[in-house]
Amino acid sequence: MKISILDQSVAAAGRPQGQAIRDTLALAQMCDRLGYHRFWVSEHHSHPTIVGSAPEILIAAIATHTTGIRVGSAGVMLPHYAPLKVAEQFRVLDALAPGRIDLGLGRAPGSDGRTAFALNPLANERPAQFPNDVADLMAWVHGEPLAEGHPFRVVEAMPKGDTAPEIWMLGSSSYGAQVGAHFGLPYSFAWFFTDGRGGPEALDLYRTHYKPSARHPKPNAGICVWALAAETEEEAQYHFSSRAHWQLYRDRGVYLPLDPPEHALGQEYGPAETARIEELRRTALVGTAPDVAARIRELADRLAIDEVAIVTWAHDERARHTSYTLLAREFGLAPRQAA
Incomplete structure (x- = not known):
């Protein structure tokens, strides 16, 4: 079993949002040395908590400051963009770090409807085109011809090269599982996003309907989980207080920067909120x-x-650095030499 990382560039109360981006880069360098397999970054827009809005730029920075870890997106929200542009971006990334780039794809907007419309005025139409866009993107990324009669058949994504990004399908519902199975792509379920709801069903659907492809003759299924480890249970629960406090607000549709644990622990909660926190713990x-x-x-x-x-x-x-360091040891990851 491979162990990888997803980082979301989370804004912390009391610090500038730009620090979250710089923290992601520093974390990626550490996880490269620790021996993790992949380091993925997410895409969100107009989000007060998750401020990683341009994964392709962040991937470039990480790829040029690491040596062995795979680097990629989890994921690019394809309905916002033209498939050719995404293919070009990731062909360039692959030129910077040949054979180490992943292109995770999602259909969700990573934002609200208004923001999705601001990113792409055709936002309401693009999700229906998602399978066709995936097919076009796959062809352009791998330098293969588009379908016969395609209006853009003579268009190519540059730069060409001997390697290509590895395309993943991502999701938190059965839809992504079906698309991944249809195209013979690796698939990762966002377990942390749904607290596991729908996960077993989506994974079963993916495996049942999987169509072997030349690059992936067998299904390759993964999940992404939220986890935090510390030297002691008490210390881990202390740092988790920030996340639990944030989730209370998320349940109300309010998204805020992550508060420090002492602020979260100093709040007075009603019976329902206390029960919710205990459930989360x-x-x-x-x-x-x-x-x-x-x-x-x-x-x-x-x-x-x-x-x-x-x-x-x-x-x-x-606390994050400690958590990933402890888990790397626990999973027996082989450290890499620094660049």
Whole structure:
């Protein structure tokens, strides 16, 4: 089982949003040294919490400051863009880090409807074109001909090269699973986004309907989980308080920068909110590294998946670094030499 990272460039209260981008770059360099398999960054727009809005730019910075870890998107929200432009961007990225670039694709807007319209005035029409856009993108990324009679058949994505980005389908519903299966692509379910709801069904649908492709003769299924490890259970729960506090507001449709743990712990909560926090603490993958790793392994075994990506939020950046360091040791990852 491969162990990878998803980072969302989360804004922290009391710090400029640009620091979240710089923290992502520093974390990627550390995870490269620790031996993680992939480092993916997300795409969100007009989001007060998740400020990574241009993954292709961030991927370029990470790719040129790392040596061995695969780097990619989780994902590019394709309905916002022309497939040719995305193919060109990722062909350039592959030229910067040949054979290390991943292109994760999603259909969701990564934003609200108004923001999606601001990004693309045809936003309401593009999701219906998603399978066709994926087909075109795959051809351009791999330097293969588009369908016979396609109006853009003579158009090519540059620069060409001996390697190409690895395309993944991402999702938090059955739709992405079906598209990934149809095109014979690797598929990753956003377990952390739905708290696992719909995950087993989507993975089963993906495997059942998988059509083998030349690059991927067998299905390659993964999940992304939220997890945080520390030296002690108490320390882990302390840092998790920021995330739990944020989730209370998210349940109301309010998205804020991540508050420090002492602020979250200093709030007065009503009975319903207290019960919700206790539920979050009971179900979250939070605790000592042996406990968190064991629970991740149990989940992976139960779902029979090939790869787990871990996303971790903490107001204290040192807590995130500690969590990933402890888990790398627990999973027995082989460290890489720094560039």
